[in-house]
Structures are given as structure tokens and as C-alpha cells.
Amino acid sequence: MATKRKQRMIFVIVLISGFAAATALALFAFQKNLLYFYSPSQLSEAEVTEDQLFRLGGLVVEGSVVRMPDGITTQFSLTDMQGQVQVEYTGLLPDLFREGQGIVAQGKLNASGLFVAQEVLAKHDENYMPPEVAEALKAAGGEHPVSIPKTTVE
Amino acid sequence: MFTFLHKYASPQYFYSWSASWQKWASIIAALLMSVGLYYSLLNSPADYQQGETVRIMYVHVPAAWLSMFGYMVMASAAIVTLIWRIKVAEIMIAQCAVIGASFTALALITGMLWGKPMWGAYWVWDARLTSELVLLFLYFGVIALSGAFDDERAGARAAAILTLVGIVNIPIIHYSVEWWNTLHQGPTVSKFDSPSAHPSMLIPLLVMALAFKAYFFAVLFKRARTELLLRERNTSWVKALLKEAV
Structure with missing residues (x-):
């Protein structure tokens, strides 16, 4: 049970940090267009x-x-x-x-x-x-x- | 620690302790709202540039803050849902989304009403306005997704994932006015050392912000309790509760 919870915790962390990184890269690439x-x-x-x-x-x-x-x-x-x-x-x-x-x-x-x-x-x-x-x-x-x-x- | 969490979050226990929280949040919201509205609409100065139009700010800014605050509460519920599978947290996601969407819409509408006389346009596609509109669509997505499954618990987990994906939008909304040139003005209050609003305007604004927060929790608890009763209608504790009521 504890390992299952740990797995879900890792899932949440990977989900948030993955999308944050992807968004940061996209925003960086489009920086000029966002002005x-x-x-x-x-x-x-x-x-x-x-x-x-x-x-x-x-x-x-x-x-x-x-x-x-x-x-x-x-x-x-x-x-x-x-x-x-x-x-x-x-x-x-x-x-x-x-x-x-x-x-x-x-x-x-x-x-x-x-x-x-x-x-x-x-x-x-x-x-x-x-x-x-x-x-x-x-x-x-x-x-x-x-x-x-x-x-x-x- | 987690057994403690499970105890307080058990549907039956939550239903009993949230009753007084709901009551006190409602009382605080009503008090602060009447004081805040009196000062912001009647007993605060007009702005040196905007004139009386500045009064829109007392609704717009607290609504915009709450739209982001509500998302953070929803994201916390989403994390608890995904990791601990707690029923009360699952219910909270969709309930936060409904209130959050309402306040996001309120912030957008009051902003448009202010933008026309001040900027000369109801809407512009700058980074702040666009990211706030994306927030509204995220809320709509969470509401739709949590109702799209026959199994309510599966719906809550799907909505939780969307919530956590969308959380990147919150820092974007907050920092949009600093990272990019925007038509929307920069932050006024978060510069704590020297806020750029005169105290006679800043204090009513902060009272209104607290009133909105209290209102958020009052409505959130009311909605969550109602939804909980509906979902748990076949359990023994709800049946016992009903018998007591009759």
C-alpha cells in the first residue's frame, strides 16, 4: 500500500514538473510573440x-x-x-x-x-x-x- | 499522521465538523462584505486619474485574486485525490471549479467594464487577459471532465490530472505583467514594502479580498456537504442522519 502511494506521489511530481518544463520552453521560444x-x-x-x-x-x-x-x-x-x-x-x-x-x-x-x-x-x-x-x-x-x-x- | 488525516476526511466526520466552519465562514463573509462594500463604494476617495471608475477595482481585483486562490485550493484537493484517494477531496475538485469559474468570469467582466473607459477597449489580447481567459477554460474543462464518467470517482481522478496540468497557468497569470509588455498594469499590492495604492484605497481593497475568501469557503463547504450527502445517500450514517431529522 505504501509503495503504491509512493508511486502515485512520483506520478504527481513528474506530471507537474514535466508540464512546467514544457510550458517554460514553449514560452521561451515564443517570447517575442508574447509582447x-x-x-x-x-x-x-x-x-x-x-x-x-x-x-x-x-x-x-x-x-x-x-x-x-x-x-x-x-x-x-x-x-x-x-x-x-x-x-x-x-x-x-x-x-x-x-x-x-x-x-x-x-x-x-x-x-x-x-x-x-x-x-x-x-x-x-x-x-x-x-x-x-x-x-x-x-x-x-x-x-x-x-x-x-x-x-x-x- | 495519515491516519489522523483519514479520520478528519472521512465523509461522516467531515460532515459534522464542516457545519460550524460553514457557519463561521458565512458570518465573516457577510460582516467583511458589508464593511468592505460600504468603504469601497461610498466612503473612499475617487482616483486622481480614473475618477469614480476606480471603484470597479474593489470587485475586480479580489475576484481575480480569488480566481487564482481557488485554483490552488482545487490543486491541493487534486493532489490529495490522486495520492490518497480521499472521497471528500474528490468532491472538492468540482466544487472549487464551479466557484472558481464564477469568480474568473466576474474578474473578466468587471475588467472589461473598466477597460472600455480607461484603455479605450473592452478586450485586448495581451498576456494577462489571455492567460486569465485560459484559466476560465481550464475551470470549464475540470467541471466537464469530472461529470463525464459514470463512475464519479474515476471522473474526479481525471479532473485532478487536468487540474495539475493546468497549474502551470497560475504563475503565468501572476508574472505575465512582469515578463512581457502588457497593456494590463503591473502589480500594485504585492510590492509589500511600498504598495502603490494610497491607504484610503488599499484598506477597503484588502477587506474586500478577505470577504471574497471567506465567501469562497462558505460556498465551498455548503456545496461539498450537499454533494457528499447525495453521493453517500445509501450509507448507514446518512440514513441515520435523515431519521434524526424526521
């Missing part, structure tokens, strides 16, 4: 060709937002503090869109290196606080608490 977006500095390494649809994530550079005369097209720069990419988007922006905000845009690079977005999503960070606390932080000279999208792949 929801590229950051501007990853873009130079990622081999994206012209007309290839992909997502780009970063912070909207302060002072870079320009509304075009047609009233619905917006141009801005995205940064991850290492690289910077110019983005153009025609359409309604999400409520959280503002300078300094993290966003994720889906679109294509055109010939001149301008990223033409078809969709813009706001990336909310993990900070939660009442407005008064945010005000106080700002007054104390602290930076606006935005999270910088991660740039490391490895």
Missing part, C-alpha cells in the same frame, strides 16, 4: 518592415502633442526614455490620453519613419491615489507618478 507592444528602443532591434502592423508603447513626450488643422488628426512623440518615435493618429483619443501618459498604439511605420496609428489605447499604471495626494506629490516637486513601460526583453 503586446514594442517600446521605441526595442523598435530599432525588432525587424519591422514597412507596412507591417504592430503595436508601439511608450510615454507621450511632454510638449510634443500637436493637433492638425483638420481637427481630428493628432501628432505626438512616444518615448521610453531611450528612444523616441513620432506618431500620427486620426480619430478619437481615450480620456486618459495626455502628455506624460503611457499609451499603446497599433499601426504601421511609413517610408519616412512616421508611425501611423490606427488605434490608440491608454495604458493605466499601477498607482492609485486620491486627487489631493496627487496634488501634494506634485507640489512637493515629485514627478508625476507614471510608470515607464518596460524596455528589457530578456
